[in-house]
Amino acid sequence: MKFSVITPNFNGERFLEETLRSVLSQRMEGVDLEYIVIDGGSTDGSLAIIEKYRSEISHLVVERDTGPANAINKGFALATGDVVAWLNADDLYQPGCLKRVEKCLADDGSAAFCFGGCPIIDANGGEIRRGITSFKAAFFPFSSRFLHQSINYISQPALFFRRSAREKAGLLREDMVAAWDYEFTLRLWKEGEGRYIPGAPLAAFRWYEGSISGKNFSVQFKEEFEAARNDAGLLSSATILHYGVRWGIVSIYYGMLCMRKLRGL
Numbered sequence: 001m002k003f004s005v006i007t008p009n010f011n012g013e014r015f016l017e018e019t020l021r022s023v024l025s026q027r028m029e030g031v032d033l034e035y036i037v038i039d040g041g042s043t044d045g046s047l048a049i050i051e052k053y054r055s056e057i058s059h060l061v062v063e064r065d066t067g068p069a070n071a072i073n074k075g076f077a078l079a080t081g082d083v084v085a086w087l088n089a090d091d092l093y094q095p096g097c098l099k100r101v102e103k104c105l106a107d108d109g110s111a112a113f114c115f116g117g118c119p120i121i122d123a124n125g126g127e128i129r130r131g132i133t134s135f136k137a138a139f140f141p142f143s144s145r146f147l148h149q150s151i152n153y154i155s156q157p158a159l160f161f162r163r164s165a166r167e168k169a170g171l172l173r174e175d176m177v178a179a180w181d182y183e184f185t186l187r188l189w190k191e192g193e194g195r196y197i198p199g200a201p202l203a204a205f206r207w208y209e210g211s212i213s214g215k216n217f218s219v220q221f222k223e224e225f226e227a228a229r230n231d232a233g234l235l236s237s238a239t240i241l242h243y244g245v246r247w248g249i250v251s252i253y254y255g256m257l258c259m260r261k262l263r264g265l
Contacts, residue, residue, distance in 0.1 A: 001102045002032040004084045004163070006075030008068045009050075010040035012089035014123075015206060017049045019089050024056050026098040033098065034058045034081050038071040046089075069172040069180045076171060084163050090206040091157040092121075097202045101160045104197050112165035112192025113185075116202035118155035123208045140196045145189040149228045149238035151245045154194070156181040157203035165191040179223035186231045221246045 005023050009016055020037075027033050036059040037050060047062065054060065059078045065071045072086045083105060087093060097116075104114045117137060120129045127133075139153040148154065159181075169187040172180045188194070225239075225246045232238040 002081040004034045004079035004081030006036045006086040008038050008071035009089040011042045011044045013045040015090040022092040029099040031098045036075045040065040069174045073171045085160045092204040111195040113161035114195040115154045116158045116197040118158035118203045121204045149232040150241040152182045178220035182224050183227035
């Protein structure tokens with residue numbers, strides 16, 4: 001089973017090398033890996049970091065893009081693996097991650113995608129927001145399309161999908177600001193079941209003030225609700241549940257933002 005992993009990057013030198021190494025180290029487990037790096041024309045030290053690993057990168061594209069969704073779509077066009085994923089330039093794979101994904105998809109031919117645990121880490125790599133991670137993990141055993149329409153409990157760095165399912169589902173929506181990954185996962189559900197991989201986390205998602213989620217959480221949850229509504233229907237029970245969940249989470253996030261500001265005074 002061959003994997004294609006895409007990393008989009010633009011001026012991400014701060015965490016880029018750690019990300020690259022977390023992906024490339026998967027080959028030590030005997031994984032057949034096609035690694036695709038799409039750089040949007042970085043002006044920081046990113047290209048020097050990428051050059052250190054150039055011999056281990058299967059495809060490198062350095063050109064302007066319109067954002068991460070556009071960059072990942074470029075990667076999709078190059079991907080030839082049986083299984084595809086993307087890992088942003090500040091997130092991480094855990095050791096043995098792809099080997100576990102390979103076993104899951106090999107054992108279940110009906111699965112269009114699989115996913116696993118994904119703790120949230122800060123700029124220094126320390127785990128934060130454990131309550132959010134535990135909240136999402138509580139839904140894993142009951143995973144279904146309806147549940148995913150109701151709440152986004154799958155963390156993108158720990159999401160892996162068959163290339164055949166991706167081709168049927170289509171490309172990422174480049175008109176969205178922050179929820180194009182969730183909208184894409186809703187479309188993946190139409191192509192087959194999603195399988196949860198229990199046990200140790202597969203990846204780590206980095207949250208900090210300058211990240212997409214850190215800057216755009218209000219827009220993100222608005223876009224997620226609109227995506228769920230379009231997928232499930234305006235008056236569906238999933239949409240109604242998602243509406244309540246959206247405002248509950250946004251309220252919590254605003255509360256956390258206020259607390260950070262108060263601590264900064």
